[in-house]
Amino acid sequence: MSKKVTAALCVIGDEILSGRTQDKNIAYIATFLEEIGISLAEVRIVPDEFDEIIPAVNRLRAKYDYLFTTGGIGPTHDDITAEAIAKAFQVSLDQNEAAYAILSEHYGEDAFTDARKRMTRIPHGGLLIKNPVSLAPGFQMDNVFTLAGVPKIMQSMLEDVRHRLKGGRKIMTKDLTLKIGESSLFECLTDLNNRFESVSIGSYPFYGEGRFAVQVVMRSTIDSDLEKCFITLMNYVTEHSIPVLEQN
C-alpha cells in the first residue's frame, strides 16, 4: 500500500487577512487534490511580507510532499511572491525567456510595459505553469507550485500541473446527515473510531430549520473498511430510528 501523499497550501494575501476577500481557493484546491489521492494537510494564510512568506514556504515545502502557493504574482508593488520564492530557494530571480516571449507576443511592443515585464521574472530553474486566462504564467520550483490568486486563473493553472502530481491511494469518502444532536452519536462514533483504524470519522453539527443536525463523514483509502464502517453506522441509525436527511 503506497504511503499517504500530503500537500500544504500557503495563501499569500493581505486581502484575505483583512476580511475584504472571501477565500474561494482553499476548498477548491482541497477537493482537486483529494480526487488525485493527495490530502491537504495544512493551510497557512500569510501577509504580503518576505519575513512571513519565506519561512512559511521553507517550513511547508520541507514538511509535506507538495506545497501550493496562491496570490502575489501580479504586476504591482505588492506582488512579491516570485521574489519571495527565489529567496526561499536561494536562487536568483531571472527574466524568463519563455515567459517573456508569451507576454511580449500577447501585449505587443507598446503595451508590454515594465509592470507587465515584472511578470516574466521567474526564480532560476523554475518550470512555467500555463495561464490560459491572462497568460502571465505561474511556476514550479521542486515540489512547490506557485499559482495566481484569482480563482479563475488559479483553477486553470491547477489543470496544467495535474499531470505533474503523483497521488497516493485514493481517499474514498461516505457521508450521512442525520436529524439528531451530535452528542447522541458519541458512543456509536467512538466505537466505530476504535474498531475501524483505517477510517477517519468526522462529525459536523450544523443548525438548520430551527434545530441541530449532524453530518457524519467517513474517509479511508481502504474501500472494504469504509463500507463496513458505514454499514455499521447505518445499522445503528436504523435500530435507533434516527431520521436520515442525506446520504452520499
Added chain:
Amino acid sequence: MSKKVTAALCVIGDEILSGRTQDKNIAYIATFLEEIGISLAEVRIVPDEFDEIIPAVNRLRAKYDYLFTTGGIGPTHDDITAEAIAKAFQVSLDQNEAAYAILSEHYGEDAFTDARKRMTRIPHGGLLIKNPVSLAPGFQMDNVFTLAGVPKIMQSMLEDVRHRLKGGRKIMTKDLTLKIGESSLFECLTDLNNRFESVSIGSYPFYGEGRFAVQVVMRSTIDSDLEKCFITLMNYVTEHSIPVLEQN
C-alpha cells in the same frame, strides 16, 4: 501612537482541509477584529490532531497579541481542541463547575449524557465564553480564545468576548475599483507606496464582464495620510480618464 495590535486564527478542522466545508469564519473574524483595531496577521488551518494543534497554538499565542481558535469543541471523539489547549498550556483538563451547571440545567438529568458532559471539560484556569445558541461554552486561556466552529455559534461567542479585547489604533480603509488592467497602475501605485509610508496599498485584479478590472485598497491608522494618498490616486485616475466602477 499606540502600537499595532495583532491576532492570529487557528482553524481546527479536517472538514475544511478536506474541502467538504467552505470556511465562513476567517473573513468574519478578520472584519470583526479590524473594526476594533486589531489586525489579523496570520491564519493556520490544521487537522484534528494533537501533534499539529499544540505546536501551532504555542507558536501563534507567543507571536501575536491574541490567538483565536475555531472548531473541535463539540461532544464527539474528534473534538479534541479543549484537551489540546490544556496540553499546550500544560494544565489539567477539569470538569468546569459553571459549565456543568449551565449544561445540566439545559439538558436535564436524563439527557445530560456523558458525551454532553465532555463539553464541560475546560482547561484549568480557563475563563468561560458564553454560547447563547447551543449553550456549550468556549473558553479563554490567557490571550487565547477558543470558539466553536459552527459560524452561528462562533459569531455569538465573539460578541461575548468583544469587551475583553483591547484594540490598537483603528485601521481605516478606502478602496477604489477601476475598469483597467492592474499593470497599468504599476507606476502610480509604486509611487504612492513610496510616498505614503503609513498607508498599506493593495491592488486586487478580478475578472468580470469579459475583462479585467482592479480594486485598489488603502489601509492606514493615520486618517490624514489615508486621505492624501487616496486623493492623489483619484487625481491620477481623473487625469488618465480611467473609468471608476466603485468607490468606498
